[in-house]
Amino acid sequence: MNDPARHHSPITMSDVLDAQRRLRAHVPTSPAMSYPLLDALVGYDVRVWVKHENHLPVNTFKVRNGTSALTALLERDPVAARRGVAAATTGNHGLGLAWAGARLGIPVTICVPQGNNPDKNSSIVSYGARLIERGSIYDEAIAACDEIVEREGLTRIHSTNNADVLAGAGTMTAEFLEQAPTLDAIVIALGGGSQCVGAVAVRDAMKPTLAVYAVQSNGARAQHDAWRDGVARHGQPVRTFAEGVATGATYDLTFAALRRGVNDFALVSDDDIAQAVRDLLRITHNVAEGAGAAGLAGLRALAPQLAGQTVGIVLCGGNLDAARLSVILAGGTPT
Amino acid sequence: MNDPARHHSPITMSDVLDAQRRLRAHVPTSPAMSYPLLDALVGYDVRVWVKHENHLPVNTFKVRNGTSALTALLERDPVAARRGVAAATTGNHGLGLAWAGARLGIPVTICVPQGNNPDKNSSIVSYGARLIERGSIYDEAIAACDEIVEREGLTRIHSTNNADVLAGAGTMTAEFLEQAPTLDAIVIALGGGSQCVGAVAVRDAMKPTLAVYAVQSNGARAQHDAWRDGVARHGQPVRTFAEGVATGATYDLTFAALRRGVNDFALVSDDDIAQAVRDLLRITHNVAEGAGAAGLAGLRALAPQLAGQTVGIVLCGGNLDAARLSVILAGGTPT
Numbered sequence: 318m319n320d321p322a323r324h325h326s327p328i329t330m331s332d333v334l335d336a337q338r339r340l341r342a343h344v345p346t347s348p349a350m351s352y353p354l355l356d357a358l359v360g361y362d363v364r365v366w367v368k369h370e371n372h373l374p375v376n377t378f379k380v381r382n383g384t385s386a387l388t389a390l391l392e393r394d395p396v397a398a399r400r401g402v403a404a405a406t407t408g409n410h411g412l413g414l415a416w417a418g419a420r421l422g423i424p425v426t427i428c429v430p431q432g433n434n435p436d437k438n439s440s441i442v443s444y445g446a447r448l449i450e451r452g453s454i455y456d457e458a459i460a461a462c463d464e465i466v467e468r469e470g471l472t473r474i475h476s477t478n479n480a481d482v483l484a485g486a487g488t489m490t491a492e493f494l495e496q497a498p499t500l501d502a503i504v505i506a507l508g509g510g511s512q513c514v515g516a517v518a519v520r521d522a523m524k525p526t527l528a529v530y531a532v533q534s535n536g537a538r539a540q541h542d543a544w545r546d547g548v549a550r551h552g553q554p555v556r557t558f559a560e561g562v563a564t565g566a567t568y569d570l571t572f573a574a575l576r577r578g579v580n581d582f583a584l585v586s587d588d589d590i591a592q593a594v595r596d597l598l599r600i601t602h603n604v605a606e607g608a609g610a611a612g613l614a615g616l617r618a619l620a621p622q623l624a625g626q627t628v629g630i631v632l633c634g635g636n637l638d639a640a641r642l643s644v645i646l647a648g649g650t651p652t
Numbered sequence: 653m654n655d656p657a658r659h660h661s662p663i664t665m666s667d668v669l670d671a672q673r674r675l676r677a678h679v680p681t682s683p684a685m686s687y688p689l690l691d692a693l694v695g696y697d698v699r700v701w702v703k704h705e706n707h708l709p710v711n712t713f714k715v716r717n718g719t720s721a722l723t724a725l726l727e728r729d730p731v732a733a734r735r736g737v738a739a740a741t742t743g744n745h746g747l748g749l750a751w752a753g754a755r756l757g758i759p760v761t762i763c764v765p766q767g768n769n770p771d772k773n774s775s776i777v778s779y780g781a782r783l784i785e786r787g788s789i790y791d792e793a794i795a796a797c798d799e800i801v802e803r804e805g806l807t808r809i810h811s812t813n814n815a816d817v818l819a820g821a822g823t824m825t826a827e828f829l830e831q832a833p834t835l836d837a838i839v840i841a842l843g844g845g846s847q848c849v850g851a852v853a854v855r856d857a858m859k860p861t862l863a864v865y866a867v868q869s870n871g872a873r874a875q876h877d878a879w880r881d882g883v884a885r886h887g888q889p890v891r892t893f894a895e896g897v898a899t900g901a902t903y904d905l906t907f908a909a910l911r912r913g914v915n916d917f918a919l920v921s922d923d924d925i926a927q928a929v930r931d932l933l934r935i936t937h938n939v940a941e942g943a944g945a946a947g948l949a950g951l952r953a954l955a956p957q958l959a960g961q962t963v964g965i966v967l968c969g970g971n972l973d974a975a976r977l978s979v980i981l982a983g984g985t986p987t
Binding site (some may be wrong): 348646 | 670680682687707711761778779929933934935936939971973974978981982
């Protein structure tokens with residue numbers, strides 16, 4: 318098929334619609350809310366919509382990604398699905414897979430480095446997933462994952478380099494545009510890029526005028542730099558408390574699509590992100606993790622150029638632990 | 653009509669269904685979620701469902717009450733509705749009315765004492781309501797409200813002594829039973845009693861075996877004591893940081909219904925409530941205000957007698973301010 322989007326995007330709208338069909342029985346619609354006090358905070362006559370992905374099961378949009386990947390596997394290869402899946406992750410991707418696996422009866426193995434966030438570990442285990450703690454850094458957890466995938470014949474579900482994961486992430490934007498059809502722009506925290514790539518695919522089909530903005534912390538700006546100069550990155554520094562956007566690399570499946578489809582990119586500081594956590598708590602009474610607050614931090618940076626527009630931000634995750642929340646409420650920025 | 657429930661209840665299921673009809677276009681369904689780690693915390697093989705009323709607009713079930721009262725007024729007396737409504741409140745009732753008034757085009761006046769929570773005041777104002785700060789205590793705000801109601805011909809919407817308010821509160825239980833039909837019991841924080849009276853009316857019609865448990869702080873136990881001995885109370889002490897249950901009196905419209913319909917009553921300490929705020933944050937990543945956490949605190953007290961049952965708790969509000977949240981996260985109990 319001569320679909321121009323295919324040349325630059327790993328997914329199209331039909332993939333997103335198919336994911337939406339598979340998710341329907343499992344993942345509820347997340348609310349889109351507006352708050353007059355948030356509009357006042359942002360200023361520049363911007364009307365803000367907040368997409369509350371933190372209200373989904375396991376408090377993160379990653380439940381879309383995990384459920385999309387596992388339901389697709391179940392339809393495509395039920396024997397492999399019953400054998401089980403594995404992933405290396407330090408957080409929300411593991412939670413999304415564990416939740417979806419419990420619901421679909423698919424065994425899930427999650428490999429994490431030793432010393433990983435104990436709250437996330439215990440939550441992953443609480444959904445019946447097998448947790449393997451190995452090595453002191455993420456790369457060793459990846460090696461452990463590779464080993465167990467090989468030995469047990471499992472299916473690896475990468476957090477980004479997986480078209481079903483990207484299509485699942487795209488369901489967020491499709492849903493958001495149905496709830497708030499007047500959106501002129503959407504501001505999205507960028508880690509691996511699944512949400513932005515999903516947004517671009519949906520935008521191209523549903524509302525070509527929608528601007529897609531990405532946000533990263535300036536302590537972990539690999540994808541930003543690559544988006545600017547077109548040169549893929551690996552092993553770049555990641556100094557941010559927002560682990561959901563702590564990515565030191567570009568990813569094969571998302572890089573070209575991001576480069577083509579993202580309209581602009583905001584870099585914010587971790588102080589800005591912490592301030593956004595405080596503002597979201599005070600105004601919306603929601604807990605945002607760092608990446609979950611990055612949308613607001615990015616919007617505040619972009620607001621002058623978005624004056625008068627209707628803009629969606631994505632509160633993409635709420636899994637902030639109490640210790641870091643305490644630091645932030647005291648006016649500080651976690652390290 | 654010879655409806656036996658009428659003898660003891662200010663509302664029946666048909667009132668709740670009528671409120672549900674009126675709310676449909678305005679108030680979304682709030683999610684009901686389960687968390688394996690919460691089941692593990694409660695123990696006694698209790699399966700816990702959490703009704704996330706904190707995910708509703710203005711973060712509280714009071715949006716049901718306010719919307720129910722204003723939509724009923726609009727149908728019954730549109731001229732009075734356009735003239736406006738007034739209420740004396742220190743918090744969530746005012747937020748619910750302000751939100752509903754903005755949506756329905758009904759002018760709303762909220763009277764609060766001076767020194768009221770500034771976050772709640774600014775949120776009320778942000779929805780276009782007129783805020784009148786008068787006097788140093790709640791009773792003086794009530795007097796100010798009476799005066800303005802008289803002078804301007806407004807309609808007073810009491811937070812509890814109003815059948816439309818109670819019917820609105822009842823929609824929570826009707827919705828919860830549809831989402832979790834296997835519930836054996838429901839544990840509800842009791843302030844004025846709207847949610848409990850609503851639950852009793854719904855229980856009587858939808859599932860007579862459902863046990864309804866009420867919870868108060870032992871620093872504000874007037875309704876508990878009255879439920880036990882049948883003697884109405886007024887002007888009793890209210891020492892609790894959970895302002896949503898800081899009630900020193902019984903109310904004419906709810907007292908008899910509570911006495912007849914509530915199966916049992918748990919008294920918990922403010923320390924228990926603060927612990928429940930911490931547990932809900934760690935496990936569900938939701939902010940509960942004191943009253944919002946009282947359901948969990950009550951369930952933990954009741955758990956031995958609910959062993960093996962499926963129990964719903966209501967996270968009825970999330971409007972905790974950052975200062976009190978900081979105290980609680982540090983292991984303390986606000987005063």
